[in-house]
Amino acid sequence: MFVRPPGGGTRPPRHARRRKGSAMSGLRRHPKPVKLRGLRDATKRGVAAADLRELLEKGCALFRIPLKGSRVCTYDDGTEVTDEYFETLPGNTTLVLLSGDEAWSGFVCDIARLLCADAHSHRLVEAAKDLMCGERSPRRRKVLGDLLLHLEDSSEAEEREEDEGWFHGVDARFKTKSAYMKYSCENRIRNYMKEVVSFGKSIAKATVRAEFMKTTTGLAALLKSNKYHGCYFDRTDEGTERLCTREGWFTCQRSTRTCAAPSTPSTPTAAERAGSSSARGTWTTEKKRTVIPALLEAVRDHRSDGVNLKYFYQLLFTRENLKLVHIVCHDKAPHRLTCDGRKFSKASAPRNKCSVSIGRKRLRVK
Known part of the structure; x- marks a missing residue:
């Protein structure tokens, strides 16, 4: 029996009511599963939400942060999620829950935290x-x-007990990296001086040999007064002569156009200990070929007391001529270093200077 409902009109048939009810249920959003993590808590937790509002409410309750001012962004690139964007996200997308002034710029934030x-x-x-x-x-x-x-990288460690691996094979008397590196540089400069002395002893003519050895005595005195320039490799040195940073990093000093060294600065500190020549100076092979023979020529022409020691000292032992290059950039071919014959004698040196500046000390040259 058909009954008219109150207020007039007719009541729709039952099958029509079923179709309407099924249409209404089709408009309801199904919960979407996502992986949610916090800014400082990398633990991912599964959350299912039908919309952004529900996700924020559940996420804030889960991570115990205030709902006011909270927001979520994508883990990969830090894009902030809106209501519309949330609908387009695929299931199980990783999101980051933020609050207040917190910021997330993408997965690079995790890389930065890893490095630190x-x-x-x-x-x-x-x-x-x-x-x-x-x-x-x-x-x-x-x-x-x-x-x-x-x-x-443990280059910042200084004491032996802080980085025992670095000191493997190093004499026990060296307690710090700086002490060993300073000694290493001093020893290298001493060897350069030995090459000059050895060359002098091989001179056949006795009078020339005697004058040349007087010159080497003057050079040795200058080296000793400057402590053999150990400061070049000493990262604790307060002067401006050191070749490394405070952290102990060295960089290749070859021209950037021809440098083949890695973009990351190399640290010859460990390489020096192992006997590598990654910190080799490009001028080391030129002493015998050019500088020392030029010094002999100057001694022959002006005798020992007339030689411009400052000029030859700079070529042999200072950064005036020393260039620190990476092993891959070291050119073993003959270099085009030439000596200026106009600077061989004291007479060619500036007359208004009675002393020469070597490193951080000034010495009178006779």
């Missing part, structure tokens, strides 16, 4: 090495290699 995580660096090193073993992509291997370079 000193407390867990050993775990990161092991994880990177494991990834490196199974990685075939050259690009990814390079990225992992660069990451390992930064994680394993």
Whole structure:
């Protein structure tokens, strides 16, 4: 029996009511599963929400942060999620929940935290090495290699007990890296001086040999007064002569147009200990070929007391001629170094200067 409903009109048939009810239920949004994490809490937690508002409410309750001012952004690039954007996101997208002034610029934020995580660096090193073993992509291997370079770098450590691996094979009397590097530089400069003396002893003519050896005595005195320029490799030196940064990093001094060294500065500190020549000066082979023979010519022409020691000292032992280059940039071919014959004698030196400046000391040259 058909009954007219109150207020007039007719009540729709039951099958029509079913169709209407099914249409209304079709408009309801199904909860979307996402992976939610916090700014400082990297733990990902599964949350299902039908819209952005529900996601924020559940996320704030889960991470215990205020709902007011909260927002979410994508983990990959830091794009802030709006109501419309949330509808387009695929399921299980990783999102970051933020509050207040917190910011997220993408996964690079995690990389920055990895590089600064000193407390867990050993775990990161092991994880990177494991990834490196199974990685075939050259690009990814390079990225992992660069990451390992930064994680394993202990150049800032100074004391022996802080970095025992660096001191492997180093005499026990050296307690700090700076002390050993200073000694290493001094020893190298001493060897350069020995080459000059050895050349002098091989001169056949006795009178010329005697004058040349007087000149080497003057050069040796200047070197001793300047402590054999050990400050070049001493990162703790307060002067301006050192070739490394405070952290102990050296850079290739070859022209940027021809330099083939890696873009990351190299540290010859460890290479020096191992006997490598990555800190070799480009002028080391030129002493015998050019500078020392020129010094002999000056002695023959002006005798020992007339030779311009400052000029030859700078060519042989100072940064005036010393260029620190990476091993891959070291050119073993003959260099085009020439000596200026006009500067061989004291008479050619400026008359208004009675002393010469070598390093941080001034010495009178007779």
